[in-house]
């Protein structure tokens with residue numbers, strides 16, 4: 001892994017429901033339903049999030065002070081990711097940028113779009129330089145095409161300086177700027193190997209490391225899961241550039257190896273639902289790859305694993321009346337405020353390999369709601385299986 005070392009902190013994980021599929025109308029079940037006799041398995045939801053990180057490097061000189069300036073520099077909307085405020089160009093134009101560890105291009109809206117309220121106008125920046133070519137990036141959902149150029153960027157709550165970085169200004173996109181988003185650009189933090197059109201287009205973070213002289217490490221903390229209770233509104237988080245801020249976590253950090261430096265590809269050893277291992281061959285959990293991706297709030301699983309998880313949740317759930325329609329995603333379950341149904345559902349644990357030891361450690365995901373303020377829905381398998 002050498003010099004390329006970056007960290008992701010996960011004190012709490014993103015919601016656990018699965019691939020986006022169109023909502024299917026059906027009469028909702030109403031909770032609370034009869035609750036089955038206490039069974040081994042789900043206890044009361046407990047705050048047992050775990051930290052995951054990859055190979056830290058020495059703290060930068062004077063790092064602690066500047067790290068504190070980065071604390072709480074992210075905003076997140078439930079189900080829509082976390083974004084960071086940046087200033088681009090001269091005079092500075094303010095944009096909100098989705099932080100995405102699942103891609104490696106920095107791109108901002110370069111023209112008006114009905115779903116966003118501002119964009120970067122490169123013609124108004126005296127420091128903007130076009131590079132004379134376009135680039136197209138496709139994500140699991142959505143794509144865009146933009147003109148590549150470079151300009152000065154400052155992270156408002158970050159390093160106290162501006163940096164010259166590559167920027168794609170998006171002039172055409174499809175299913176990328178979705179209704180309701182609060183951001184108007186994307187910051188891809190994965191390795192240069194994923195950068196488009198090729199790895200020779202230096203990534204934002206590599207430019208920052210080179211120009212700011214910070215260690216090649218970042219840490220990201222997303223504090224949204226379970227908060228706020230209504231399933232809407234804003235959550236906080238921190239993107240710490242150059243290291244890890246000690247005040248943001250307690251205990252030890254666990255590290256897991258990166259299998260290959262392109263995505264943050266890791267290896268899942270085991271999956272448990274309600275304390276019961278799914279007992280699949282561990283290759284199934286990693287088919288065709290398992291990655292850590294801050295740009296999605298979904299836990300996506302290969303179809304075979306997804307089906308095993310649904311079976312496991314159905315088995316461990318304390319509510320016997322759920323119909324097949326609920327488990328296949330065609331029926332909602334609803335409950336009366338202020339009750340919440342989380343204690344009826346099991347936890348899901350993901351086991352990862354500990355770096356440099358034969359041990360493993362687990363990330364435990366608590367039940368989350370996904371559909372409206374008082375309804376719960378399983379999102380069924382979709383056509384996408386990556």
Ligand SMILES: *[C@@H]1O[C@H](CO)[C@@H](O)[C@H](O)[C@H]1NC(C)=O
Nearest residue numbers: 065066069158159160161162
């Ligand atoms: C940021 O830089 C400016 C200009 O160099 C300086 O005046 C200011 O004190 C710096 N702020 C911090 C927090 O270091």
Ligand SMILES: *[C@@H]1O[C@H](CO)[C@@H](O)[C@H](O)[C@H]1NC(C)=O
Nearest residue numbers: 054055056254255256355356
């Ligand atoms: C694992 O071992 C390698 C080689 O000795 C070392 O460079 C790396 O820092 C170790 N990782 C952790 C998390 O201790």
